[in-house]
Amino acid sequence: LVSTKLFNISSGTLHIKDSLNFWSGGRVSLKDVETKSEPVYEPATGRVLCQLQACGAADVDAAVRSASAAFTVWSKLAGMERARVMLEAARLIGKRREEIAEIEVVNNGKSITEARLDVDSARLCIEYFAGQATTLSGQHVQLPGGSFAYTRREPLGVCVGIGAWNYPFQIAAWKSAPAIACGNSMVFKPSPVTPVTAVLLAEIYSQAGAPEGLFSVVQGGQETGSLLCHHPSVAKVSFTGSVPTGKKIMEMASRGVKPVTLELGGKSPLIIFEDTDLENAVRGALMANFLSQGQVCSNGTRVFVQSSILPPFLKEVARRTKAIQIGDPLLDETRMGALVSKPHLEKVLGYVKQAKKEVQGARVLCGGEPFIPADPKLKDGYYMTPCVLDGCTDDMTCVREEIFGPVMSVLSFDTEDEVLRRANDSALGLAAGVFTKDVKRAHRVIENLQAGSCFINNYNITPVEVPFGGYKASGIGRENGQVTIEFYTQLKTVVVEMGDVDSLF
Ligand SMILES: NC(=O)c1ccc[n+]([C@@H]2O[C@H](COP(=O)([O-])OP(=O)(O)OC[C@H]3O[C@@H](n4cnc5c(N)ncnc54)[C@H](O)[C@@H]3O)[C@@H](O)[C@H]2O)c1
């Protein structure tokens, strides 16, 4: 797709007045005068973008009822018919690519270049699962005497999607595409920090011919999320967010014996061996740490570098990091925009301060400071310089905890056994990467890494045909790829007797 500035928003100019809640085929303004509203910010400028109205019990119930009604119609359509609607939705996303990307930037703070790629990933995901909708199938099992059994993949019902703030539109698509391909409907709750683009997806599905209520959006924070998880008509919860919230989601879902998909946090290792192509390894390390201002679950934030190549690696990584253009996220030349919120910026800067203070003390090779762009309208935005910490040790807080900001921790190692042990020494296991020219070593190391999403000689590329998800406390289930069909369907087994009933009674 050619990117053209169709919408052309400038930072500091967008005001959103329309309701961001959507069910029963349209945007819904909450009538309850008691409804609490909270401000939503534009990270690039620090200005209030809109007021968010959180849904209460009656609203959640209305959205779930509308989704239940949609399910009865949608689940009975042929896969080809569902695919047709989904392909039209994908086409509409392509048509509105620039508008969606720009609105995402205004609400999230990431660069427009990345936001466009996120919208593309959403579109591709819907196209991919449209294809899967036509191929849902079971198994035929031969039994003695000509009898047989078969299995059917059937939808679950109303699925709930709960999203994080780092990939708002993409997460909504990654959850809804497999759900609706399998014949389910979905009620989606975005993060209250980034509520504005999910409703665009709801409009698009609706324009594409989806029945009313197929994909609804309810806004709010943990109270609304918890109402959704507990709702008796909800069959499944698919969650993207932090580990502590993921545990709560699992607990709530367990009360209704509802299956969960959990895409949680990470503290992933990236291992760079001395025989690597150094230039590629440095590029990989930057991709592993600085996309979306470092606010990426799969980031390879523990960068293990073999000691013999540590000096040239550090020199090149620092040079490239210092050259990253920070600033107005809506400008094409910007490579790093603003972090998502002021409290989050302060938290990330706090990690850098602590890394310097800890017993061994990390060396700040570059960055880790608040940044004020020259453009006066950006002076209250949430910017910082991307940071590389050298001399880190395994026990440091910056190495153990998910920072979720542009902070790379570099650690040196000597042997393969040593680095494997250290890389696996984490409760999390979302992703991992290896850079080496030795093919045997690459596969051997990957086999021994405790992580669900692994990369050899690259990092953070997530084609929608490929399953994505974590080991250990990083999650349950997968998104994308064929296997995801299993997480949005239930299996029915049918035994067919071709002879007489051989009764014991
Ligand atoms: N593995 C992945 O695919 C993936 C992708 C993106 C982000 N993440 C993780 O998400 C985290 C950052 O996102 P965040 O700060 O929005 O996470 P979060 O856990 O604070 O919130 C995520 C969502 O859960 C909702 N929520 C919070 N408490 C709830 C409750 N008690 N019941 C129901 N819903 C509740 C929030 O409103 C939000 O919509 C990081 O840890 C990151 O690693 C993981």
Ligand SMILES: C[N+](C)(C)CCCC=O
């Ligand atoms: C597309 N990325 C960059 C791999 C992000 C996946 C979703 C995790 O935050």
